[in-house]
Amino acid sequence: MLNRILLPGIFVVLAYGFWISPEFKVIAAGLAIFLFGMLALEEGFRAFTGGTLETLLGKATDRHWKSIGFGIASTTLVQSSSLVSLITISFLSAGLINLAAGIGVIFGSNLGTTTGAWLVAGLGLKVKISAYAMPLLVFGVLLILQKSKLLKGIGYGLTGLGLLFLGIHYMKEGFEAFRDTINLAEYAVSGYAGIFLFAFIGAAATLILQSSHATLVLIITALAAHQITYENALALAIGANIGTTVTAMLGAISANVEGKRLAVAHLVFNTITALVAIAFLQPLLWSVDAISAAIGISADDYTLKLAVFHTLFNLIGLILMAPFIKVLVGLLQRFVIIPAAALDQPRYISKASSEIPATAVQSVRNELVHLYENAYRLISHGLSLHRGTIASERDLAEAAADTHRVMPLDIDDYYEHYIKGLHSAIIEFISKAQAQQSSEHLSNELYALRQASLNIVEAVKAMKHLHKNLCRYALSRDPYIRELYNEIRIEIATVLREIEQIREQGPDAETILSLDAARLGLDEASRKLDATLDEFIRSKRITAQIATSIMNDSTYAYTIGKNLVDMARTLLAAREPDLKNAEQQLALDETDIEDVLREDRG
Amino acid sequence: MKTKHLLEKLTEFLDADRRAQLAQVDSIEEVLDKLEEKEQKLLSKLKAEPDPDKRERLEMKLAVCQAQCKKGVQIIEELLGKKAAPGEEPDPD
Numbered sequence: 001m002l003n004r005i006l007l008p009g010i011f012v013v014l015a016y017g018f019w020i021s022p023e024f025k026v027i028a029a030g031l032a033i034f035l036f037g038m039l040a041l042e043e044g045f046r047a048f049t050g051g052t053l054e055t056l057l058g059k060a061t062d063r064h065w066k067s068i069g070f071g072i073a074s075t076t077l078v079q080s081s082s083l084v085s086l087i088t089i090s091f092l093s094a095g096l097i098n099l100a101a102g103i104g105v106i107f108g109s110n111l112g113t114t115t116g117a118w119l120v121a122g123l124g125l126k127v128k129i130s131a132y133a134m135p136l137l138v139f140g141v142l143l144i145l146q147k148s149k150l151l152k153g154i155g156y157g158l159t160g161l162g163l164l165f166l167g168i169h170y171m172k173e174g175f176e177a178f179r180d181t182i183n184l185a186e187y188a189v190s191g192y193a194g195i196f197l198f199a200f201i202g203a204a205a206t207l208i209l210q211s212s213h214a215t216l217v218l219i220i221t222a223l224a225a226h227q228i229t230y231e232n233a234l235a236l237a238i239g240a241n242i243g244t245t246v247t248a249m250l251g252a253i254s255a256n257v258e259g260k261r262l263a264v265a266h267l268v269f270n271t272i273t274a275l276v277a278i279a280f281l282q283p284l285l286w287s288v289d290a291i292s293a294a295i296g297i298s299a300d301d302y303t304l305k306l307a308v309f310h311t312l313f314n315l316i317g318l319i320l321m322a323p324f325i326k327v328l329v330g331l332l333q334r335f336v337i338i339p340a341a342a343l344d345q346p347r348y349i350s351k352a353s354s355e356i357p358a359t360a361v362q363s364v365r366n367e368l369v370h371l372y373e374n375a376y377r378l379i380s381h382g383l384s385l386h387r388g389t390i391a392s393e394r395d396l397a398e399a400a401a402d403t404h405r406v407m408p409l410d411i412d413d414y415y416e417h418y419i420k421g422l423h424s425a426i427i428e429f430i431s432k433a434q435a436q437q438s439s440e441h442l443s444n445e446l447y448a449l450r451q452a453s454l455n456i457v458e459a460v461k462a463m464k465h466l467h468k469n470l471c472r473y474a475l476s477r478d479p480y481i482r483e484l485y486n487e488i489r490i491e492i493a494t495v496l497r498e499i500e501q502i503r504e505q506g507p508d509a510e511t512i513l514s515l516d517a518a519r520l521g522l523d524e525a526s527r528k529l530d531a532t533l534d535e536f537i538r539s540k541r542i543t544a545q546i547a548t549s550i551m552n553d554s555t556y557a558y559t560i561g562k563n564l565v566d567m568a569r570t571l572l573a574a575r576e577p578d579l580k581n582a583e584q585q586l587a588l589d590e591t592d593i594e595d596v597l598r599e600d601r602g
Numbered sequence: 603m604k605t606k607h608l609l610e611k612l613t614e615f616l617d618a619d620r621r622a623q624l625a626q627v628d629s630i631e632e633v634l635d636k637l638e639e640k641e642q643k644l645l646s647k648l649k650a651e652p653d654p655d656k657r658e659r660l661e662m663k664l665a666v667c668q669a670q671c672k673k674g675v676q677i678i679e680e681l682l683g684k685k686a687a688p689g690e691e692p693d694p695d
């Protein structure tokens with residue numbers, strides 16, 4: 001509901017902003033490019049999962065000191081802690097590193113970023129990352145167009161990096177007007193009020209400029225021009241450290257929960273470091289003076305002293321926080337979670353019910369029905385058929401032929417929100433309940449229910465694979481391709497209909513036995529589809545290429561049907577043990593089904 | 603039905619105590635009654651169905667139902683025939 005109002009609202013505000021301010025348009029486009037870059041970068045890293053990159057990253061981050069060192073080195077190299085944070089979030093989202101290693105890298109990058117202040121203050125140099133954007137994009141896109149998965153992955157990585165640079169560049173360009181209007185000298189304030197005020201300004205400026213580097217350049221130039229006091233400059237540097245975490249926060253919008261946790265860890269680290277620096281500002285200043293004197297920095301070279309300060313307070317933060325990485329991981333895992341409302345929650349299984357054997361089994365059974373209903377919704381929508389149609393008496397062939405649009409369905413998102421969490425909760429509950437069961441019968445029941453839960457997930461996963469081609473071909477203009485895909489849709493919908501009919505009949509009907517017909521129907525439908533496919537290939541009505549796609553999809557359809565039937569055998573079986581046993585004895589096995597098929601064909 | 607499978611069922615039946623055995627037979631008979639009822643329904647539906655595709659589907663369901671009934675009767679006959687208590691007649695169903 002909120003999305004329905006919020007999204008159009010954002011569109012209206014953006015459109016109005018674009019109309020009245022060209023700078024705003026550039027900033028917003030920069031942000032969009034930046035976020036798209038994040039997605040491309042993640043896509044690129046995914047191509048390397050399951051291979052050398054994990055080994056390499058794993059080895060580079062398997063100890064806290066190593067991950068911290070990796071953070072320091074990489075940030076020194078690319079001269080942007082924001083970029084390193086974003087890349088780390090991508091690594092984490094793609095599952096290449098764990099949260100503790102990610103936190104180590106982020107902590108290290110905070111120290112690595114201080115080298116920038118040395119470069120600006122000492123050498124007046126700065127690596128301009130935006131200059132790399134164009135060649136990165138050109139090379140990246142060329143590589144994306146290659147067939148090799150490895151080259152594609154590199155291409156996505158480079159394009160993502162290029163887009164990140166370009167996005168930051170556009171955001172900076174757009175904020176040029178803001179930078180011109182920020183006159184730091186106007187805000188010179190002394191004492192703690194001044195420190196807090198300037199820390200806030202530093203954070204705000206970094207937020208606007210999307211780079212703590214840019215803010216540091218401002219601070220150093222303003223300090224060199226005596227626009228601001230040394231004390232205020234220090235406070236600005238502290239604030240910039242907090243502001244830079246917003247970039248990571250923005251990057252975490254498109255990341256998974258682990259990525260979000262890392263962004264929060266970044267914020268926690270920088271905020272604590274900033275608070276410590278503010279609280280112990282005076283002793284810090286004495287230390288800066290002492291270190292500066294020791295390494296030969298003159299007492300009035302405030303720009304270099306600022307670099308010393310920047311390094312020192314980040315180093316203190318690192319020393320203070322590094323021993324607590326494990327604690328931080330625990331806290332983040334506990335408190336930063338996907339909002340409960342966004343995930344479908346278990347309704348029947350609870351801690352209490354796992355301790356009472358009979359309730360445990362019944363709770364799991366009810367929860368599985370809940371899971372099945374979610375899967376039923378996903379599969380029917382994936383087939384672009386309404387559940388009402390499937391449950392009705394309407395001819396399915398007619399309903400399939402009558403489809404005029406593919407139902408919109410974000411199957412991955414639906415799986416994450418309505419299937420995965422629930423399935424995990426069921427598996428966890430069964431494991432706990434089984435540990436407390438002394439009865440073999442109940443333990444077997446729970447085992448069978450666990451298998452049923454797996455059957456549902458297997459069916460959903462097969463649907464995920466099938467859905468891609470269903471979206472492409474279910475409404476194909478080629479009548480033969482459409483006919484074949486309609487057969488696949490009907491095959492699955494028929495199984496769903498059988499299950500719904502059995503559910504409607506209630507526990508008194510010969511439930512499991514009706515499923516034999518469903519299973520036989522599935523075998524028949526699959527055989528018929530293969531026959532039609534062969535005929536179409538022979539008569540050259542479809543190409544061999546599309547035929548192989550349909551063959552794969554036919555296998556997915558069969559997997560969906562078989563898993564649903566297997567699930568229903570457990571879930572819809574008679575409750576009364578003797579009756580259930582009798583039904584199981586009468587149920588047809590593979591040989592019996594073969595016999596019936598043979599007689600049917602004969 | 604394969605002999606090996608039937609033998610397995612028979613062993614299982616012989617191992618159970620008398621009361622449980624009878625309960626098992628009763629349960630199978632109960633299911634058979636339901637199947638018979640289902641068979642009648644399917645037959646009447648088949649009579650009234652003109653659509654060849656739907657008829658084919660109904661015929662398949664009927665074949666499955668009949669195969670299950672046959673299997674059930676066979677199990678009861680085999681089990682009771684071998685282990686019928688003295689003076690107790692096997693159920694004609």
